[in-house]
Amino acid sequence: MFCRISTLFTFLVFLIHVNGYTQNVAPALTATGNQIYCPTIPINIVTSFNIVDLDDTEIEALFVQISTGYQSGEDFLALTGSHPSISTSWNTLEGKLTLESNTAGGLVSYIDLITAVEAIEFRSTSTRSLDKTFSITIGDANYLPSTDHYYEYVPALGITWTDARVTAEARTYFGLKGYLATITSREEAQLSGEQVAGAGWIGGSDAETEGVWKWVTGPENGTVFWNGSINGTTPNYANWNTSEPNQAGDEDYAHVTDPNVGRAGSWNDLTNTGLASGVYQPKGYIVEYGGLPGDPSLNISASTSIYTASIIDSEGSSRCGTGTLTLTATPSSIATTVLWYTSATGGSPIGSGMSFTTPIISTTTTYYAYASINGCTVGDRIPIRAEVIAIPTILSVNGDVVCESGAGVLSATPSSGHVNWYDSVTSVTPLFTGNRYTTPVLSNTTTYYVEAETATLTSCKSTSRTPVILTVQKTLPPTAVSTFQTFCDIEEASISDLVATGDAIQWYSTSTGGLPLDTTEKLVHTTYYATQTVNNCESILRLSVDVEIYETVEVLQSEDIPALFECDTNADGDDTNGFSTFDLTLNETILLNGKNAADFTFSYFIDNAYNIPISMPYNTFENTIKNGQAIYVRISNNIHSSCYTNTSFEIAVPARATIDMEDITIVELTDNNSIAINNENNNLGNVAYEFALDDILGPYQDEPFFDRLEAGLHTIYVRDKNECTSVKLEVFILGFPKFFTPNNDGSNDTWQVKGLGTDFSNASVVNVYDRYGKLIKQLNARNGKWDGTFNGSQLPASDYWFVAQLIDQTGTKRIYRGHFSLIN
Incomplete structure (x- = not known):
């Protein structure tokens, strides 16, 4: 009872016998016409048709139906020509054409009906390639040629399932016993469900075992057609509506769903009674006739069919890169010509035959094959793919580095497919397939080669192989211009000041092992060891560097070094010109600041750039600037003269003080008379002075101020602190004795x-x-x-x-x- 859903349509013609004589012999109908059909082109449903009736020559009506493959809204049957004795009516729901007398209640002769049937055309607006079957019958029940059964919808509003089952089994059709329909194929479902006048009961139930749906009527009684509920499965065929069967309240009986709910002709489960109203109220039942023991053999129906040529097999092709491809298509018959197109619709054929060689293409292209008979070019074209696989390439590679020896992990990224690894440019057998390759242990740098290969076409590989290198890094120790490096302690040199040539140098305190030294660690007199790191590989051997730190004098600030003073004498013939001779070495003990004099050499300069040396710093140096100047001193390490420190001190030839009343401030006529000597801005001279009052021998004081003085004459004495010169000034303090x-x-x-x-x-x-x-x-x-x-x-x-x-x-x-x- 099974036939292809998508290709087979059946047309039924029913002829009702209304003769009132119970002994009347039923007529026998025969028809021929298994014809090739070109979509959208009208075609007669029969090539010949005949009715043989031993006791009658006319009948009330004849029924012609599209029994399989019917597409409502696209397909229809039309009576062509002039047939004055016959009127027709087309039922779109059932896909059925009725032929009856033009006279109300009248009969139509068999001769007129035979002529009319041979003049019926099938017409369709659909361009799809679908097979269809027509049935011609004298009864109004739907006839399905593939089962040789009849199907009748009986309206009965509100009938229960159990009553429908009893009533159906009491009905007969031309001697065939009825039963609630059992639907075992798509064709049956369409004819008995979609092409009927209403919703109704069918013969399925899971009342015996919940979730096990069986046909419980007719010849299929006991056959399981569904296991489970909404998400169940069928071992053969089922046509449940969406979200059915849902067992919503003891719903154990199968029912063709109301046309207004879900898919037309699909099923739902209901209780024995269904609902009292609405779309889930039973409206009737569907009776199936045929297949039961004792049924008579009838010829009250005949059938024909039309079919379209089709492609029953096709094969695309693939290639690597630009070129041509050969596609194949097998038609349904040898009389069919295969036409090749570049589009699904329209256009002209670009080739014919069961095989087709494409032009040169560089991208995947879909071509379309069409099975043509008698020049027909209307219908479905089958897409066949000509696949052009892009030649894969290696997008990127990553080598690896191992130190001294070891296994590395190399990687390559293909544009598509996978990666093959080789040990040479020409080797045939891959070492490995995959994006990441772990090499064996190697002690020398080695080059591998990769190619990309598509997963679907093994002959499609990259055009060249790309090298991927495993570098075995054997890092040498760094080098140095000198392995004996010296520093001055004043530099406060650190590890970062050591000099070696190499990459990512690290210093250690030992020749092997240990941790790298912090670059800020201060250098000491010892041996240091350096490594370099190349490609993340640190040298095993280390460069040794001996370090010597030379000491320097930690000099005093200039203001902390006492100045040297010499009085202006007549040695040069003038004791007022501000020039004298000095022994510059007198401060050397102070300048050494506790260091050993034997370790250092003093050099004296008259400029702060240390460019003009003083060759004779002993008793013979005469100041070059009147009254004194700064002397610049460099104290150098005797072993390493580049280790030195610089400082300076002052030498001075004090000038005679000059004092007059303009330098004096007197406070008099008070209880606390005072004298102040103004030496701001070196009014008296450019050296340090000390002061005494009324006695040349002193005492002398640094403070240029005297108070609590009696009125009268006072003598101020001023001398430089080096006791080179002194001056006096008489001043009067006006006063009246008490x-x-x-x-x-x-x-x-x-x-x-x-x-x-x-x-x-x-x-x-x-x-x-x-x-x-x-x-x-x-x-x-x-x-x-x-x-x-x-x-x-x-x-x-x-x-x-x-x-x-x-x-x-x-x-x-x-x-x-x-x-x-x-x-x-």
């Missing part, structure tokens, strides 16, 4: 103005008054004295007042008033 004691003891016996300098004239006077304002005495302010008498008589002890009128050399007057005590 008391006097005229008792002739030699101390404070008279009262007078003190410290009146030469800048005041002799016209300056002082008037003395008693406490009552009486003038007692008028004195010359410069040299006048009062002995405490008035008109020769000693005055009593008391406070007396004075008015001093001091006139300076410019005539400017200054008036001072005060009082003092006379003490007896």
Whole structure:
């Protein structure tokens, strides 16, 4: 009962017998016409047709149906020519053409029907190559030639499955016993499901064993057609709708789904009663006739078919790179010509025959083969692929490096396919196939060669082989211009200052083993060992370098080195010109700063660039700059003269101090008279000076300031600290004594103005008054004295007042008033 779903269509013609006589012999129908069909071209469904009836010459109607391969909306049957006694009606759902009398309730003669059937054409708008079968029958049940069974849809709204089963088995069709339909092929499913008038019960159930669906009616009774539920499987054929069977509430009975739900003609499971309304309410049942024991042999139906030529086998071809390919196609019959096209539709053939050689192509191209009979070019073309496989290439390679000896891992990336590895450019057998190759242990650099090969076509390989190198790196130790390297301790040299030639040099403290030294580690007097690393391979042997560190003097800052002083003498005939001779070596002990003099040499220079040496630094060096200069000293290691330090100190020839009243600030006429010597900006001279007051022998002090001074004449002494020269300056502090004691003891016996300098004239006077304002005495302010008498008589002890009128050399007057005590 099985036939191809996609190629076979069946047309049925049913002829209803309405003769009321029960003993009437059924007519016998015969038809011929297994014809080749060219899609879209109308074709008669029979080449001949006949009806033989022993007791009748006419009938009510004849039914012609597309019983297999029917495409609703594309296929239809049409009666051509003039047939005045016959009217036709086309049922699109069932794919059925009915021929009946033009007269209501009338009969049509067999002769007219035979003529009409031979004039029926099959027409279709489809260009697909599909086979179809036509059935012609006197009954209104659908006839399927492949099963020789009849199928009838019986409307019965709300009927249960069990009632439908009983009712179906009570029905007969021209003596054939009925049963609920059992659908075992796509053709049956289409004819009994899609091409019927409504939804209805069929003979499947899993009521006996849940999930095991069997046909329980007709000749297939007991045959399992489904195991499981929604995701189950069929051992033969099943046509469940989407998400069926779902066993939603004891649904144990098969039912052709309402046309408004899912795929037309598909099945769903329902309970025995189904729903009371809606799309899951049973609308009827489908009865199948034929195949049961005792059924009569009938000829009330005949069938014909049409078929299209087709390609039943094809073979594409592949090649490596640009070129031609040979494609083959086998047609369904030897009378068929295979035409070759470049597109699925349209265009003209580019070749014919069962084989076709393409033009030269560089990319994969699809060609199309068409099976043509009698010049037909309408229908499905079969795509056949001419595959051009791009010649693979090696996109990239990665070599490897091993140190001294060992196995390496090499890799290569192909544009497609896989990689073959060889030990030479010409060797035939690959050493290995794959993208990564692990070499054997090697002690010398070795070159391998790779090619890319496609996975689908072993003859498709890259045009040349690419070398991949395993480098066996044998790294030599680094080299050095000198293996004895010296440094000065002042450099604070570190490992990074060692000099060797090589790549990625590392230094060690031992000739083997150990860890690399930090490059910031300070160098000491020892032997260091160097390696170099090339291609990540460190040399096994090490370069040895002996290091000597030479000491230098840690010099003092210039300001911490005492200056050398020499007095300006008459040795050169002039003791005021600022030049003298020096022994520059006097500071060497200080300059050594604790180092051993035997280890170092002193060099003296007069410039800070150390370009002009002093050849005789001993007692014969005369300063070249008046009053002194800086002397620059280089202290060099006796063994390694390039290890030295530099410093400087000052030499000085003190100039005589120059001091006058403009350098003096006097505070007088106070309880704390003072004298300050202004030496800012070296007013006195360019050396260090010390100061004394009223005594050339001192004591001397660094501070140029004297306070708590009595009024009167004072002498300031200034000398340089080297005791080369000294100068003096007399200064006056103006003052009026607070008391006097005229008792002739030699101390404070008279009262007078003190410290009146030469800048005041002799016209300056002082008037003395008693406490009552009486003038007692008028004195010359410069040299006048009062002995405490008035008109020769000693005055009593008391406070007396004075008015001093001091006139300076410019005539400017200054008036001072005060009082003092006379003490007896």
